[in-house]
Each structure stands twice: as C-alpha cells, then as structure tokens.
Amino acid sequence: MATPMFRFDPVELPPEAIALRHEVRDFIAEHQHLMGLARSEFNRDFSRAMGKKGWIGMTWPKQYGGHERSAFERYVMIEEMLAAGAPLSAHYIGDRQSGPNILRFGTEEQKQFFCPKIAAGELTFCIGMSEPNSGSDLAGTRTRAVKVDGGYRINGSKLWTSNAHRSDYAILFCKMASDGKEEVDRHGGATQFLLDLKTPGIEIRPVINLLGEHHFNEIFLTDVFVPDWLLLGKEGNGWNQVTSELAFERSAPDRFLVLFQMLREMVRMAGPDPDKATAAALGKLISHLATLRGMSLSIAGMLQEGLSPNNESAIVKDLGTRYEQDIPVVARQLFPTEPELEAIDAYVSLIARSTMNAPRFSIQGGTREILRGIIARGLGLR
Amino acid sequence: MAIRDETRMLLESMNRLFEDKSIKQVIDAAETGVFASDLWQAVAETGVPLAALPESAGGADAEWSDLFAVLRVAGRFSAPIPLAETMLAGWVAAAAGLEPSDGPMTVGPVRAGDKLTLVRDGNAWRLSGTASRLPYASHVAKTVLVVDGPDGEMAVALDGTGEAQITSGKNIANEARDTLTFDNVRIAADAAGTLGGGVSRAALYRRGALARATMMSGALERALDLGVTYAQERVQFGRPISKFQAVQHNLAVLASQTAAAVAAANFGIDALGKDADRETLLIAVAKTRVGEAATLACELAHQVHGAIGFTKEYSLQLSTRRLWSWREEFGSDPEWAVQVGKAVCANGAGNLWAMLTAA
Numbered sequence: 041m042a043t044p045m046f047r048f049d050p051v052e053l054p055p056e057a058i059a060l061r062h063e064v065r066d067f068i069a070e071h072q073h074l075m076g077l078a079r080s081e082f083n084r085d086f087s088r089a090m091g092k093k094g095w096i097g098m099t100w101p102k103q104y105g106g107h108e109r110s111a112f113e114r115y116v117m118i119e120e121m122l123a124a125g126a127p128l129s130a131h132y133i134g135d136r137q138s139g140p141n142i143l144r145f146g147t148e149e150q151k152q153f154f155c156p157k158i159a160a161g162e163l164t165f166c167i168g169m170s171e172p173n174s175g176s177d178l179a180g181t182r183t184r185a186v187k188v189d190g191g192y193r194i195n196g197s198k199l200w201t202s203n204a205h206r207s208d209y210a211i212l213f214c215k216m217a218s219d220g221k222e223e224v225d226r227h228g229g230a231t232q233f234l235l236d237l238k239t240p241g242i243e244i245r246p247v248i249n250l251l252g253e254h255h256f257n258e259i260f261l262t263d264v265f266v267p268d269w270l271l272l273g274k275e276g277n278g279w280n281q282v283t284s285e286l287a288f289e290r291s292a293p294d295r296f297l298v299l300f301q302m303l304r305e306m307v308r309m310a311g312p313d314p315d316k317a318t319a320a321a322l323g324k325l326i327s328h329l330a331t332l333r334g335m336s337l338s339i340a341g342m343l344q345e346g347l348s349p350n351n352e353s354a355i356v357k358d359l360g361t362r363y364e365q366d367i368p369v370v371a372r373q374l375f376p377t378e379p380e381l382e383a384i385d386a387y388v389s390l391i392a393r394s395t396m397n398a399p400r401f402s403i404q405g406g407t408r409e410i411l412r413g414i415i416a417r418g419l420g421l422r
Numbered sequence: 423m424a425i426r427d428e429t430r431m432l433l434e435s436m437n438r439l440f441e442d443k444s445i446k447q448v449i450d451a452a453e454t455g456v457f458a459s460d461l462w463q464a465v466a467e468t469g470v471p472l473a474a475l476p477e478s479a480g481g482a483d484a485e486w487s488d489l490f491a492v493l494r495v496a497g498r499f500s501a502p503i504p505l506a507e508t509m510l511a512g513w514v515a516a517a518a519g520l521e522p523s524d525g526p527m528t529v530g531p532v533r534a535g536d537k538l539t540l541v542r543d544g545n546a547w548r549l550s551g552t553a554s555r556l557p558y559a560s561h562v563a564k565t566v567l568v569v570d571g572p573d574g575e576m577a578v579a580l581d582g583t584g585e586a587q588i589t590s591g592k593n594i595a596n597e598a599r600d601t602l603t604f605d606n607v608r609i610a611a612d613a614a615g616t617l618g619g620g621v622s623r624a625a626l627y628r629r630g631a632l633a634r635a636t637m638m639s640g641a642l643e644r645a646l647d648l649g650v651t652y653a654q655e656r657v658q659f660g661r662p663i664s665k666f667q668a669v670q671h672n673l674a675v676l677a678s679q680t681a682a683a684v685a686a687a688n689f690g691i692d693a694l695g696k697d698a699d700r701e702t703l704l705i706a707v708a709k710t711r712v713g714e715a716a717t718l719a720c721e722l723a724h725q726v727h728g729a730i731g732f733t734k735e736y737s738l739q740l741s742t743r744r745l746w747s748w749r750e751e752f753g754s755d756p757e758w759a760v761q762v763g764k765a766v767c768a769n770g771a772g773n774l775w776a777m778l779t780a781a
Contacts, residue, residue: 041498041647046677048685050692061779123775300775308771310763319763324755326762327710330703330778331686338685355678415677416670419650 105156525563713755
C-alpha cells in the first residue's frame with residue numbers, strides 16, 4: 041500500500057512506571073480536598089508540592105532541575121492527575137511545552153535560570169501565540185520586535201492567553217519588524233521571546249468566558265523592552281520553534297481525560313446492573329476511552345524512542361475531543377436533568393460545566409480543522 | 423515496542439502472498455460459490471493455518487499475536503478463505519485432544535443463541551442441536567464444534583460437516599455462512615473430547631470476535647488506501663479532488679478511524695493470555711470500537727469515491743461489503759458495547775479508573 045498508515049503499537053509499562061502509579065495515587069488521596077472539576081485548577085501550593093515530589097520536568101536532564109525519568113513515568117503521573125481532576129494549571133504549560141522548548145532551543149543561561157524554577161513549581165508560564173487577527177493562522181501574527189541597544193522593543197497584542205493574569209512568563213511568538221519591506225515568506229522573521237509579564241508596558245485585561253470565568257486574557261504590549269538574553273533560539277527561527285512547541289502541546293493525554301470524572305459519575309448513576317441501552321451507551325464511551333488511552337500510551341512510547349509523532353498526536357487529539365464532546369450528549373440522554381452550574385448535586389453541576397466547556401475542546405491547541413489538515417498532510421494530500 | 427524481526431518477515435511474505443493471489447478475479451469467483459482452492463493451498467503451504475499448535479501436533483508453537491497480525495493482512499486483501507476459522511478450529515481441537523485437518527476447517531458455534539448437546543451412546547456419542555451460520559461449512563474438510571456434554575463443555579471434530587443437515591446461506595460479501603442441524607447424529611468416540619487448556623465456548627466466541635475485529639482493521643486499511651489513491655487521481659473542477667479541503671477532511675477522519683481500529687484490535691491481541699478480566703475487557707472494547715469505526719469509515723470511503731465506488735467493477739465494495747458483514751459476526755458492536763458497559767458498571771464507579779489502567 042502506498043498510503044502511509046499511522047500505527048499505534050501496544051506498549052508495556054516498565055515496572056518503575058507501575059510503582060510510580062501507586063505513589064501518585066497515595067499523593068492524590070492526601071490532597072483529595074483539592075481534586076475535582078468544580079474546584080480551582082490553579083494552585084501554586086499544589087504545584088510546589090508536585091515539584092517537591094519530582095513530578096514536574098520529570099524527563100528533563102538533572103542539571104536543569106529535571107529528574108531524567110522515562111516518558112512512561114511522566115505519562116502515568118499525568119494520567120493519574122488528570123483522571124483525579126488535580127489542579128495542574130500553575131505548572132502545566134511550563135512542564136508540557138515551555139520547559140521542553142527552552143531545553144531544546146534555549147541558551148545555557150536560560151536553561152539554568154528557567155528550568156529548575158519550572159520543575160520546582162515556582163514559575164508559571166503561559167502561551168503567547170494567538171492574536172486578535174491570528175488564531176489558527178499563526179503566520180499572520182502582527183506583534184513586532186525591533187532590535188534596539190541591549191535588547192528588543194516589542195509592540196502588539198496577544199489574545200486568548202489562558203492564565204496570563206496569574207503567570208510569571210510567556211513564550212511570546214512575534215515577528216521581527218521588516219523595516220517597511222514587503223514580506224515574501226509568511227513564516228519569515230518569526231521569533232520567540234521569554235517575556236517577563238511584570239515588564240513595564242504590558243497590560244493584561246481579562247476576557248471572561250461563557251461560563252462566566254476568567255481564564256482568557258488579552259495582553260497589550262507597548263514599547264516593551266526585552267533584554268538580549270531573553271531571546272529564545274534564533275531571530276527568524278520562530279516558525280520551527282513554535283511548530284516544535286505545538287507538537288509538545290498536542291502529545292499529552294489531556295485531550296480525553298478532562299471529563300473523566302463526569303464519565304465516572306455516569307457509571308455511578310447507572311448502578312451495578314444497568315439496562316441494555318444504558319450499558320451500551322456507556323460501553324461505547326468506555327471503548328473510546330480505552331482505545332484513546334492505549335494510543336496515547338503508544339505516543340509516550342514513540343516520544344521515549346526520540347520520535348516526533350506529530351500526525352499521531354493530531355489523530356489522538358481529534359478523536360479525543362470528539363469523545364469528550366460526546367460525554368455530555370450521552371449523559372443528557374441517559375440521565376436527563378436541568379443543568380445548573382452551582383447545583384449541590386455533583387452530576388447536575390458537572391453536566392452544566394461539561395456542556396458549556398465542550399466547544400473549547402476542539403478549538404484550543406489546534407482546531408479540529410487544523411488537526412485534520414495536519415492528518416491530511418501526513419497522508420500526502422497537501 | 424519494537425516489532426520482532428520474525429514477525430516483520432512473516433507479515434511481509436504473507437502480504438506478498440495475498441497481494442499476488444487474493445486478487446479481484448479470485449474473490450469474484452469465490453463469491454459465486456466456488457471455493458478459492460489455489461489461494462487456500464498457497465496459504466496452507468506456509469503452515470500459518472495450524473501454526474499456533476504445538477510442534478507435536480503438527481504446528482509451530484507460533485505466537486497468537488503473529489497469527490492475528492496475518493489475519494489483518496488477510497482482511498486487507500478480502501481473502502475469501504476460512505483462515506481465522508481454521509486457526510480457531512485447530513486451537514479448539516488441540517484443546518480437546520482431537521485431530522485437526524490439513525485442509526480448511528470451520529468452527530462454532532459462532533452465534534450466541536445456538537445450542538448443541540452431546541449425550542452418551544454406549545462408547546460413542548449422539549449430537550443434537552443447531553450451529554447457525556458457520557463460515558464456509560459447505561467447503562471445509564473438518565468442522566470443529568464446542569458442545570454441551572454430560573459433564574460440561576466438550577468439542578467434536580467432524581469430517582466435512584459429518585451427518586449434519588446443511589442449509590446454505592451467505593453474508594453480504596457472499597462468503598458461505600451455512601447452518602448445520604444435528605438430529606441425534608452419531609459421533610464416534612474418538613471424534614469427541616473434553617476441553618482443557620482454558621478453551622471454552624465463551625473463549626472461542628471472544629477469539630472469533632477479535633479475529634473479525636482484526637480482519638476488519640485490515641479491510642479499513644485497504645479502504646483508506648483506495649480512498650487516498652483515488653482522490654489523488656480523480657480530477658474535477660480542474661484539479662485532483664484530494665486538493666479540496668472537504669475531501670481532505672473526509673480522508674483525515676477515515677485515516678483516524680482506521681488508526682483507532684487497528685490500535686483497538688492490536689490492544690485486544692496484546693491482552694491475549696494475560697490477565698483474564700483484562701483480556702475479556704479489551705476484546706470487547708476492540709469489537710465495539712472497530713465496529714463503530716467501520717460504520718463511519720465505509721460511509722466516508724464511499725463518499726470520497728463517488729459513483730465509481732458503488733460499482734461491482736471497482737474494488738472498494740470488496741472491502742466495504744466485508745466490513746458490513748463482519749461487524750455483525752461474533753457479536754455486533756452494539757452487543758459488545760453492552761458487555762463493556764455491564765462489566766464496568768458491575769465493577770463500580772470507584773473502580774473504573776483502576777480497571778482501565780490495570781496492567
């Protein structure tokens with residue numbers, strides 16, 4: 041067959057990963073009061089406690105605060121935390137993509153400065169990619185950096201920046217100003233900076249989401265000075281770097297475990313001996329979850345072998361978000377209720393939350409359309 | 423997990439064999455009711471059909487995972503022979519101390535509602551009951567059936583179909599699915615045996631479901647390959663239709679469903695012979711997930727192909743008619759989904775995560 045086939049071979053977890061699972065479960069049990077979808081997902085104390093356990097930057101080199109553990113151990117730790125609804129937001133971006141990106145493209149000084157702090161759960165990163173006129177089309181970014189004495193002067197704005205209001209740094213994606221010259225290459229001049237969010241000239245304004253919550257922000261940058269040492273990688277290499285960063289972003293199991301507690305609640309409501317229709321509907325969801333988990337574990341195996349499973353990650357994310365969006369749809373068919381966010385009944389509150397959250401699953405981290413474009417390219421169609 | 427060299431070589435050679443011999447003319451001929459003897463002979467010469475048996479019983483002690491991988495290849499090329507059935511018949515026969523055949527075999531029962539009863543008759547036995555829709559029964563050298571004996575499950579091995587009354591039938595891929603009825607049929611003492619080695623009717627049904635899921639994952643690979651190739655060749659509005667985003671997205675979804683189906687079948691295969699609960703769960707998951715993928719993928723593959731895909735002349739239908747047939751065999755995906763749901767609910771919500779992550 042000429043067509044490339046995307047393979048997800050079964051992997052067997054090594055004993056150390058299985059041992060770690062029990063350790064993580066004990067830790068979760070100790071912190072049970074912080075777990076759950078309805079609780080704040082941003083908790084610096086919890087992130088510090090995880091840092092102390094060595095569970096941030098697990099696969100990074102020890103000299104940069106990492107723990108040199110396998111991709112499987114990291115996978116197990118993350119899936120346990122996600123399934124429990126642990127508050128990971130304060131370190132999640134740094135652990136998943138900012139840290140790895142710094143390790144890959146950063147200077148020795150940057151690695152020494154940032155990575156140990158991220159791994160300790162002390163430093164929160166956010167993602168400075170999207171803009172008002174540049175969402176999926178990252179090449180259309182308008183934020184501009186100009187080289188000045190000792191650094192860069194940056195002007196522009198970023199949008200949809202989750203947790204910017206409580207983060208320390210952003211990895212800012214922008215372009216070098218082209219001195220009025222016509223740009224030929226849409227990817228040309230792209231550059232990334234490590235942006236300290238306390239720098240003068242930065243204004244962060246909330247964008248309230250449809251649940252009435254403040255996660256998103258708009259960041260305005262007016263003549264923001266970034267010193268030379270905070271340039272990440274090379275001027276003009278930003279497109280490569282951001283592509284790599286997105287690959288880190290999409291390879292995590294967080295695309296199908298966000299609503300695990302909702303699924304568990306549905307199993308609880310079905311009781312030990314459900315009727316056929318209920319069993320079939322739940323069985324179908326479980327079949328998706330079990331398969332997605334196996335595929336995601338397989339991706340961890342590819343990462344462990346040093347591969348870059350970008351197509352496979354796009355497939356798992358696309359299938360995973362579809363599955364998660366189906367959960368509240370199936371729930372309302374099996375167990376009808378009028379959703380209410382602040383309801384005391386856990387299910388009533390969960391269905392409200394998951395129904396309203398569902399649209400974002402297939403938008404954040406690459407829309408469904410972008411992912412299918414990546415898969416189509418992998419098939420050789422583009 | 424790195425694929426073993428032996429496995430890779432086996433799959434490459436079987437892929438070549440099926441590619442050369444399981445061609446459209448052969449399949450078309452088999453669909454008229456003539457057994458594909460040349461294809462069967464070529465496959466039999468590789469030793470694959472009985473390879474799982476111990477060397478003492480004429481097998482090669484082969485890994486089941488390798489044999490299931492061959493079934494995926496057979497499914498990819500719509501092979502119109504009872505390969506899975508022969509593998510499983512040999513497995514059941516060996517577990518009951520019965521002699522397998524070198525020729526094609528069928529195995530059953532394949533339907534959950536069937537009942538077959540064996541009673542003593544002096545030194546011999548008498549068999550009554552029905553085994554419905556046995557694959558290729560009218561073409562086989564031997565029929566191996568799991569039956570209810572006086573002290574539990576047993577197996578019988580019949581030359582051909584023994585003295586069964588046979589009612590011919592076929593699935594929508596025109597593969598023979600024949601119903602055997604036994605009315606107090608005499609079975610010689612050496613043609614019946616007590617089952618050992620963990621083989622049971624339920625275990626056969628599970629392996630049959632996994633075999634179909636695996637063959638379906640191969641058929642899906644084929645449908646995807648045809649779709650991608652066709653879209654790059656077919657020109658409309660002045661360009662290949664693969665350049666249209668709507669077509670690209672249909673193919674991307676087809677590829678994702680195919681990848682998930684291959685993965686789900688492989689996870690089931692990987693669980694064979696490990697923890698019994700896990701094996702049971704992952705096989706049920708595989709048939710459920712692959713069946714769902716097949717339904718969606720057939721629709722998309724046909725959509726990409728337009729009218730040509732709806733013709734007998736073009737090969738897509740060889741795969742899609744098999745997918746529509748096989749998704750119903752050894753339990754449909756909705757039926758297996760009930761099993762998954764019941765197992766999970768019986769285990770309780772508090773144990774759901776532990777169940778999913780059990781090694």
